[in-house]
Amino acid sequence: MPAALTSTRHRVEDPGDAIEFCFQQGWSDGLPVVPPTEARVRAMLEAARLEPKQEIGFITHRAVSITAEKVAINAVMAGCLPAYLPVVVAAVEGIADPGFSYHGPGTSTAGAGVLVIVNGPIARELDVNAGDSLFGPGWRANLTIGRAVRLVMRNVCGSRPGTLDRGTLGHPGRLSYVIAENEADSPWTPLHVERGFRPEQSTVTVMAAEGPRQFYNQLSNTAEGVLTTLADDMRISGNVMGQPHYCVVLAGEHMRTIAGGGWDKQRIRQFLWEHTHNTHAHLRRTQRMSGAPEPGDETRLRPLLRSPDDILVVAAGGRAGAFSCYIPGWSSVKSSQAVTKEVKR
Amino acid sequence: MIELLDPTVEVTTRPITYVDRPRSLEGKRIGLIENTKFNSDRLLAKIGDILKAEYGAAEWRMFRKHNSSVPAHDEIIQELSKSCDVMVAGIGD
Numbered sequence: 001m002p003a004a005l006t007s008t009r010h011r012v013e014d015p016g017d018a019i020e021f022c023f024q025q026g027w028s029d030g031l032p033v034v035p036p037t038e039a040r041v042r043a044m045l046e047a048a049r050l051e052p053k054q055e056i057g058f059i060t061h062r063a064v065s066i067t068a069e070k071v072a073i074n075a076v077m078a079g080c081l082p083a084y085l086p087v088v089v090a091a092v093e094g095i096a097d098p099g100f101s102y103h104g105p106g107t108s109t110a111g112a113g114v115l116v117i118v119n120g121p122i123a124r125e126l127d128v129n130a131g132d133s134l135f136g137p138g139w140r141a142n143l144t145i146g147r148a149v150r151l152v153m154r155n156v157c158g159s160r161p162g163t164l165d166r167g168t169l170g171h172p173g174r175l176s177y178v179i180a181e182n183e184a185d186s187p188w189t190p191l192h193v194e195r196g197f198r199p200e201q202s203t204v205t206v207m208a209a210e211g212p213r214q215f216y217n218q219l220s221n222t223a224e225g226v227l228t229t230l231a232d233d234m235r236i237s238g239n240v241m242g243q244p245h246y247c248v249v250l251a252g253e254h255m256r257t258i259a260g261g262g263w264d265k266q267r268i269r270q271f272l273w274e275h276t277h278n279t280h281a282h283l284r285r286t287q288r289m290s291g292a293p294e295p296g297d298e299t300r301l302r303p304l305l306r307s308p309d310d311i312l313v314v315a316a317g318g319r320a321g322a323f324s325c326y327i328p329g330w331s332s333v334k335s336s337q338a339v340t341k342e343v344k345r
Numbered sequence: 346m347i348e349l350l351d352p353t354v355e356v357t358t359r360p361i362t363y364v365d366r367p368r369s370l371e372g373k374r375i376g377l378i379e380n381t382k383f384n385s386d387r388l389l390a391k392i393g394d395i396l397k398a399e400y401g402a403a404e405w406r407m408f409r410k411h412n413s414s415v416p417a418h419d420e421i422i423q424e425l426s427k428s429c430d431v432m433v434a435g436i437g438d
Contacts, residue, residue: 008351018347027352036350061416063361064354073352104414155352335414 057096238328251317
């Protein structure tokens with residue numbers, strides 16, 4: 001006999017009413033949801049072999065326990081297939097990790113989304129897009145996994161816009177913000193292997209993040225040329241004074257150009273760190289650092305990033321097009337760190 | 346008829362226990378939790394002064410968190426519990 005589902009039950013007449021009822025209860029992100037019936041929720045839990053009461057995460061700041069049952073209900077509503085649940089669960093484990101420090105990204109006026117990067121075999125098994133139209137739309141796994149994470153944040157953690165979630169602007173990635181690394185075509189060490197996992201393990205990396213910013217370099221055929229453009233674009237971006245994480249997503253053409261020059265991810269990170277310093281004089285003149293420029297400020301440098309290691313480099317995006325992007329992290333690395341969790345199956 | 350399962354959190358398995366609020370601040374020692382946001386120290390010092398001048402608090406002390414997004418660290422909590430009767434914390438931009 002399977003364990004009982006203990007969530008409160010609500011009765012409605014038909015599927016149309018169910019969708020409308022979910023809107024009325026404030027359970028939706030603004031789009032229609034799949035009605036969370038017991039049969040659908042059970043199928044989710046069985047696919048991930050989870051007991052309903054199992055605690056997936058505990059948000060210390062809010063004293064909220066996130067159970068498998070609640071994650072499964074929200075995953076159903078988001079439109080996930082049951083096979084996606086282990087990925088959703090790993091992402092929820094990530095945002096509940098003390099390193100991610102949920103309360104900031106889940107509430108802040110700076111309006112972070114949760115960037116979810118999927119690595120390892122499960123990305124290909126579930127068809128998590130790593131290629132054309134990377135940030136969507138078009139792929140069920142990408143759209144619904146991220147949507148499920150945001151619904152958990154809304155319905156379980158209490159991050160509702162205008163109340164606990166005080167994002168001033170937010171961004172479209174807060175609906176869903178899931179990508180996979182293009183490990184099949186990438187010449188580089190995958191992100192999860194750099195972060196201590198084996199290639200055959202599947203992982204989810206979560207990073208509190210602003211929206212993606214595309215940069216153009218359709219001119220250069222060298223690594224240094226492409227990365228010089230990128231660094232110039234990055235230098236004044238995001239929380240310039242905060243020193244957050246950055247995620248750099250290098251798409252097909254740029255990936256091949258940079259790798260063709262023999263550059264690995266470590267060298268890319270080092271170059272970007274070195275070439276994104278700002279002078280104190282510029283920061284003061286542009287009102288990012290307080291006070292008027294002082295003697296020596298024209299040559300005194302402040303790095304955009306605390307360390308080269310705070311940059312996540314991911315190979316992903318379409319094969320054609322000399323575009324890539326960078327994603328400024330929320331706030332600062334001191335406030336929220338990117339976290340990688342294994343997808344357990 | 347369709348039965349839907351509620352997606353929202355319904356119980357917290359680890360309830361928080363709050364200390365009762367004091368009836369008066371007269372003679373109380375005030376702890377101010379400074380969260381490192383710009384000017385938060387100045388604002389809190391002002392609040393501490395008002396609590397002394399207008400509400401009879403005995404004194405105030407300020408404690409600085411590592412940053413605004415993380416809970417107060419253990420050293421602060423330990424020191425607060427020893428040296429303060431009430432505390433003031435908050436966040437704003």
